[in-house]
Amino acid sequence: MQVHERNIMDKTAPNASTGIINGRSSNILNWDDVRFSWAYPKYKKMLGNFWTPFEINMSNDVKQFPELTKDEQNAFLKIIGLLALLDSIQTDYAGRVADYLTDSSLNALMIILAQQEVVHNHSYSYVLSSITTKDVQDATFDFWRTEPTLEKRNDFVIKGYRDFIENPTVDHLLTSIVHDIILEGLFFYSGFAFFYHLARNQKMVASSTMINYINRDEQLHVDLFIKIYKEILNEFPEYDTKEREAQVIEIFKEAAALEVEWAREVIGDKIDGLDYEDVEDYVYFYTNVRCNQLGYERPFEGYRKNPMKWIKAYEDVDMGKTDFFEQKSRQYVKVNVEDNGFDEL
Known part of the structure; x- marks a missing residue:
C-alpha cells in the first residue's frame, strides 16, 4: 500500500487526524485536539531538553585534548566524525517522514526532532573547532568518505531510508523506522560509552x-519513532506478521554486527581501562532493548542486564538540578533521564 503525503490544508477535515498515515486532517495544529494522547507530553519533554552548544565551556578540554594518548585522540575524532554523519542523515530523514504523517502534531514533533539533530551537528563543529585546527575538523567531517567500516554502516542505514523515500509504501515506512531506531538507539552507543569512559577519568568532561x-x-527520538511504529501497526494490523518480526530481528542482528565491528576498530584493546568485550556486550544488550521495545523477541540470548552499569551514573543525571560533570547551576529546565527509560527491557 502506498503512503500519501499530508495535505497542506483540508477545509472539510477534522483537526485531529482520522489516521496516523493516509488519513484526513485539516492540518491545523491545536494541541487540545489531536489524535494521539501521548503527542503533547512528548512535545513538552522535547522542549524541556532544550540546550545549545554555547552553554558548555570547552576551556579545560582545549588543554586536555593534546594530553590524550594517540589512540584516544584517534577514537575521539573518528567517533565525532561518525556522529556528525549520522545526525546529518537523520535531519533529512525526519523531514521526509513528517510529510507522510497525517496528524499535524506528529509533523510538529518531527520538526522539533530535526531541529535537535541540527543542534547535535552544531555541537560536533563546536567541539572540534575548540580543540583542533580547521584542517583536522574538515578531515574529521570527511572521514566517512574513505573508511570501509563506516561505509558498510552508512550503506545499511541509507538503504533502509532510500527504499522508503523512493517508494513510500507502508512496508517501506515501517522498515525505515526500524533503521531509524537502530541509528539513534544503537549506532551511537559504543561512541557514547567511549566519551563516558573519558569523563569518569576526568578527561574531556x-x-x-x-x-x-x-x-x-536521542532517547526521546527513539521513543517517538517506537510510538509511531506501533500506531501504524495498530491501524494496519495486516503488517503485524511473524514474517515482519523475523525480518526486523535479522535487521537488528546485522546492525549489531556492524556496531561491534566499528567498536572493535575504534576501541579494541587501544583504550586503557575500557574493555572491548564489555562494549561488545553493551551493544548486544541495547540491540535486545531496542528490538524488544518494538514488541519483538530479543535477537540475542541473554544480555538482559547492562554490562557497563557505571554508564548509568552519566545517563541518569537530573540536569534540572545541577550539571553532573561540572557541578554548576543551569539556566534551562532539563528532563530527568529516568523518565526516558534508559536500561529498561
Whole structure:
C-alpha cells in the first residue's frame, strides 16, 4: 500500500487526524485536539531538553585534548566524525517522514526532532573547532568518505531510508523506522560509552557533557519513532506478521554486527581501562532493548542486564538540578533521564 503525503490544508477535515498515515486532517495544529494522547507530553519533554552548544565551556578540554594518548585522540575524532554523519542523515530523514504523517502534531514533533539533530551537528563543529585546527575538523567531517567500516554502516542505514523515500509504501515506512531506531538507539552507543569512559577519568568532561545532552535527546527520538511504529501497526494490523518480526530481528542482528565491528576498530584493546568485550556486550544488550521495545523477541540470548552499569551514573543525571560533570547551576529546565527509560527491557 502506498503512503500519501499530508495535505497542506483540508477545509472539510477534522483537526485531529482520522489516521496516523493516509488519513484526513485539516492540518491545523491545536494541541487540545489531536489524535494521539501521548503527542503533547512528548512535545513538552522535547522542549524541556532544550540546550545549545554555547552553554558548555570547552576551556579545560582545549588543554586536555593534546594530553590524550594517540589512540584516544584517534577514537575521539573518528567517533565525532561518525556522529556528525549520522545526525546529518537523520535531519533529512525526519523531514521526509513528517510529510507522510497525517496528524499535524506528529509533523510538529518531527520538526522539533530535526531541529535537535541540527543542534547535535552544531555541537560536533563546536567541539572540534575548540580543540583542533580547521584542517583536522574538515578531515574529521570527511572521514566517512574513505573508511570501509563506516561505509558498510552508512550503506545499511541509507538503504533502509532510500527504499522508503523512493517508494513510500507502508512496508517501506515501517522498515525505515526500524533503521531509524537502530541509528539513534544503537549506532551511537559504543561512541557514547567511549566519551563516558573519558569523563569518569576526568578527561574531556565538557565534550562528554555535550554527549550526555545528545544521548538524552536521542532517547526521546527513539521513543517517538517506537510510538509511531506501533500506531501504524495498530491501524494496519495486516503488517503485524511473524514474517515482519523475523525480518526486523535479522535487521537488528546485522546492525549489531556492524556496531561491534566499528567498536572493535575504534576501541579494541587501544583504550586503557575500557574493555572491548564489555562494549561488545553493551551493544548486544541495547540491540535486545531496542528490538524488544518494538514488541519483538530479543535477537540475542541473554544480555538482559547492562554490562557497563557505571554508564548509568552519566545517563541518569537530573540536569534540572545541577550539571553532573561540572557541578554548576543551569539556566534551562532539563528532563530527568529516568523518565526516558534508559536500561529498561
